[in-house]
Amino acid sequence: AQSVSQHNHHVILSEAASLELGCNYSYGGTVNLFWYVQYPGQHLQLLLKYFSGDPLVKGIKGFEAEFIKSKFSFNLRKPSVQWSDTAEYFCAVTPRSGNTPLVFGKGTRLSVIA
Amino acid sequence: SAVISQKPSRDICQRGTSLTIQCQVDSQVTMMFWYRQQPGQSLTLIATANQGSEATYESGFVIDKFPISRPNLTFSTLTVSNMSPEDSSIYLCSVGVTGSGDGYTFGSGTRLTVV
Numbered sequence: 001a002q003s004v005s006q007h008n009h010h011v012i013l014s015e016a017a018s019l020e021l022g023c024n025y026s027y028g029g030t031v032n033l034f035w036y037v038q039y040p041g042q043h044l045q046l047l048l049k050y051f052s053g054d055p056l057v058k059g060i061k062g063f064e065a066e067f068i069k070s071k072f073s074f075n076l077r078k079p080s081v082q083w084s085d086t087a088e089y090f091c092a093v094t095p096r097s098g099n100t101p102l103v104f105g106k107g108t109r110l111s112v113i114a
Numbered sequence: 115s116a117v118i119s120q121k122p123s124r125d126i127c128q129r130g131t132s133l134t135i136q137c138q139v140d141s142q143v144t145m146m147f148w149y150r151q152q153p154g155q156s157l158t159l160i161a162t163a164n165q166g167s168e169a170t171y172e173s174g175f176v177i178d179k180f181p182i183s184r185p186n187l188t189f190s191t192l193t194v195s196n197m198s199p200e201d202s203s204i205y206l207c208s209v210g211v212t213g214s215g216d217g218y219t220f221g222s223g224t225r226l227t228v229v
Contacts, residue, residue, distance in 0.1 A: 034218070044157075044206075046217075094210075097142050101145075101147040101159050103159065104156045104157045104158075105156060107156045109188055
């Protein structure tokens with residue numbers, strides 16, 4: 001079964017710092033990859049997704065992610081974080097083989113301080 | 115993309131009782147997925163519900179505790195049975211969207227507190 005690893009449990013950054021959150025997955029076949037954000041007390045919100053094509057994907061709120069197939073990675077980046085980016089970030093994967101559920105990583109809590 | 119109506123949005127229940135959560139989708143979908151999000155945790159898949167067959171449960175989840183119904187292609191229910199405080203979580207349903215779009219749609223969640 002596929003699994004998703006998010007190595008950073010809690011990241012603390014100052015405003016304007018650059019962000020990179022790691023995500024690695026274990027699955028030998030073709031996958032669809034997602035990043036979701038969950039602001040405190042709110043529902044999941046899709047940041048970006050990768051299905052195929054350009055491995056550098058741009059999402060909402062200035063986030064981007066790069067799919068590196070050889071490394072089984074899909075790291076999330078943002079050049080300059082804001083206090084409002086404080087949230088929980090979840091990486092998720094599903095095989096591109098049919099109607100299958102998303103498998104989520106454990107999440108990374110991002111705290112942005114002024 | 116599909117729109118899911120999930121209810122109830124929250125409930126406080128006594129231990130030993132059961133709660134049934136409903137999800138209604140505005141279009142026909144083959145598979146529906148049920149997740150649990152425990153406080154401060156990620157989403158964990160409970161089961162996959164396919165219309166016309168028994169749900170497929172993930173390791174650690176059993177039908178007696180989390181019975182699921184899928185009577186048609188737009189509706190599913192998840193029951194949390196014989197509840198204990200450890201069942202206090204957010205429960206969400208989800209459907210996949212084939213082709214382009216968001217990929218997956220989630221219900222708004224049911225926040226369950228067991229006292």
